[in-house]
Amino acid sequence: MARLIGFQKLTSTDEALNKWLSILQLQKHDETKIPIKDALNRVLSLDIIAKEDLPRFDKSAVDGYALLAEDTLEASQFKPAILKLTDSKKISSKQAIQVWTGNPIPINADSVVMIENTRKQKTQLKVYKQLPKGANVSKKGEDVKVGEIGIKSGTRLKPQHLALLSALGYKTIKVTRKPQIGVLATGNELIDSGESLSNGQIFESNRIMISGLLEELGANPIDLGIAKDNLENIAEKIRIALKNYNGLITTGGTSVGKLDLVPDAVNKIGSPGVIVHGMALRPAMPTGLAVLEGKPILILSGNPVAAIIGFEVFMRPLLIRMLGLDSEKRPTIHGILTRKASTRLGRKTYLRVRVFQKNTQYFVEPISARGSSIISSMTRANGFVIVPANREGVRKGEFVSVQLFGNVEKIRNDV
C-alpha cells in the first residue's frame, strides 16, 4: 500500500540524469558514411582535416587589374600611375593584367586594383590609387590551411559547413548513425486519431509529439503503437524495442496508482530495470529512468506537457551524447516577467512562457494553465523558464532567463 500514497522519495533531475548516464556508459554512437548532399543537420563523427590549402592558389577578390603594388606608389586621383596592359600569364615591372573575381593571380603580380579605380585607354591603364602590397588578393590557404581542422568532429552540419566540405573536395563524409528509438503509448483509454470514439476514450497524441522531438534532434523514431494497460502486453513491446532498437520511450502507465504498469513491466524483464522513478520536477514528477541490456528506457507521463518536459530534461541530453555532440543548447534570452508565477519549494519547475519583444527588451509572460494535460499551453508558449528547486515562485518584474523553442513576436504597442 505504501506506493499508493505517493512517491516515497523524489530525486533531483541532475542526480537522476547522472545516475542514468553513468549506468548506461554511453559510447559515441556508430558512424556511417553518407553523401554530403544528405548531410544537413547530421553530426560529423571525424575531424575534417584540409588535405590542401583553401583557396588552393592566390586569387583575385575583385574584378580589376593584377599588378605590382610598388608601381602604384603615390598614385592618386590627380596623378595616376601609368601601366601597360599585357595578355601574358605573368607581368613585369609597370605592367598589369585584367582579372575577374576568383581568377588566379598572374605570376609576379602581388595586388589587384579594383576596376572602379582605373581607366583603360587602349593598352594603357591609368591607376588612380596607391595600393598596399596584397590588396584585393585572397591568399592561398587564407580560408583553411593544409593540415588544419576545417570542421571539428561533433559538429552538427549546417549549410555553411556543407559548403566548406564541398570546397575542400569532399563528396562523402562520416557522420554519427541516427539512434533508433522506439516510441510506445500505453493506456486502455487511447485510440488512434481519426477512429471513432466510445465513451471515456481519447485520441492518443503523445507518440507523434515524441517522434517529432526525436526527429528534431536527429534520432529516428520507431512507432511501436498503443499498448493496453496489461503487464504482459507492455513487456512484449519493451522486448521488441530492446531487440531491435537503441532505446525506448514510453508514455502513460507511470503514476503511483493501480496503473503503474510500465515500471513494473520493465522490472519484470530484468535488471537494473527502473533506476529512478519520481522526480523533484514540475510538471513531469512521475518520470522514470530505466536501463535494460545497456539500453535506455525513458518512462514518461501520459500527460502531454509532462511528457514534453520529461523528454527535454532527460532525452535531450542523452541524445546529444549518443550523437557525439559536445553540447547543444536552446537559444536563451533574458527578459522581464510580466506577472508572478507560483512554484513549489523542492521542485525544479519548467514554467511555460510566451516571450515577446518590445524595442530591445524582452517580456516574459507565464502561460496560465492549470494542469500538465493542457497541450494548448505548449502551443501558445515559445519558451521555458526553469525555476530552481530552492525558489518558491518568481516575482512580477523579475529578470529571468528563457530557453526558447519557438518564434518570438515583436510587439509595437504598449505592454
Added chain:
Amino acid sequence: MARLIGFQKLTSTDEALNKWLSILQLQKHDETKIPIKDALNRVLSLDIIAKEDLPRFDKSAVDGYALLAEDTLEASQFKPAILKLTDSKKISSKQAIQVWTGNPIPINADSVVMIENTRKQKTQLKVYKQLPKGANVSKKGEDVKVGEIGIKSGTRLKPQHLALLSALGYKTIKVTRKPQIGVLATGNELIDSGESLSNGQIFESNRIMISGLLEELGANPIDLGIAKDNLENIAEKIRIALKNYNGLITTGGTSVGKLDLVPDAVNKIGSPGVIVHGMALRPAMPTGLAVLEGKPILILSGNPVAAIIGFEVFMRPLLIRMLGLDSEKRPTIHGILTRKASTRLGRKTYLRVRVFQKNTQYFVEPISARGSSIISSMTRANGFVIVPANREGVRKGEFVSVQLFGNVEKIRNDV
C-alpha cells in the same frame, strides 16, 4: 563602358525587396493534404477549428477519489471527513469513487482528492483536506473549446502542434505545398567536388549550401548543376527552371565585369527581367533580383559569404511569404561587442560574429575575415550583427543586437 566602372546606383535592400515582392504579386502557395505524421515543420494552410471540446469530458487530473467538495467542509489533518466508497458510476452525498488520472469524473462528483490526502479503510475513506469545488478536475473544453481555433493557419508545425492535432482527432491536414526552387551555379572554373582539379579550377560549393538553406526553410531545392560562362548555356537552364519550378537561385556571373552573364541571360529571355542589380549591402553588393513569367529569380554572387547573405536578405522573406507564414524571425539576443568593426557609410552591413555567454551576459566577437570568399568565417560564426547604412562602424563595448543562426557557447573563464 559605363557598367565596367561599377554599379551606377546601389539600391537599399528594403526598396529592392519591396519592389521585387510587389512585381511578383505573390499569392500564398498551393496547399496539399498530408498525413499528420509527415507534417513536422510544414506550414498549416487552414485554421484548425475544434469540432469538439478538448477534453471531451470532465476528467481527473490526478490519482485519487472523486467526491462532492461540500462533503469535505472543514476537513483537516486532525479531523478528516468520512465518506463511503462506492463502485457505481455516480455518487450521492457523502460518497466517493476511486479514479485514476484521465478517468471521466463520475456523475454528480465535482472534485477529486489526491490519494496522498486520504486513507482508505475497507469501504470507508478518510479525507484529510478541505477541497474547493472543481479541485483536480480537468474541465471539458479546458484545453480547446468546440468552435475555437486550435491552431492558426500560417503556423509552422512543431511537435506540440502535432500532439494537439492528434488529440483533436486529425489524421490528415492541409499544409502549404513546398515551393520547388531550382539552384544553378555558373562559372568556367567550377567542377563538382571529388572530381580531379586542373589548374585554376575550384570545387563548386554554393549549390549544396543554397539547397541546405532552402531545405531549412521548408522549400524543395532542385539541383540544376553547373553552367559554363556562356549566355546560351545559362539561358537554357533558366528556361528549364521557369518551365518546371516555382523559382530559381543562381550563383556567380553577377559582377559588373565581362562575366556579368546571368543578368544578361535573364534579360535576353524576357521582361521585366532584372529589376534591381547592385545593393547597398555588404557583403553581397552584386546581388540581383529578377522576375520572369511571374516567377522569382535571385541572382547571387559566387562568393559563398555574399551568397549566404544575399539569400538571408532576399530569399528568406520571399519564402516566408510563399509558405504563407506570417513571419518567422531568427532568435535575437543582445550583447556587448568585444572589439570595434569598421563598416562603410551607405551600406547596410552583415557582420559575422561569434556570440558567447558569460553568466547572463552575452559577448559578441566580430569574426576577422577579409573577404566574402572566406567560407570558414561563416562556420566560425553563430550570428549576424546588422549594421545600418547610416552607421560608419561599430564601437568596442557597444550593445548590439545579434540574429543567431548557430549554437551559443557558455564560457566560464574570464573574457
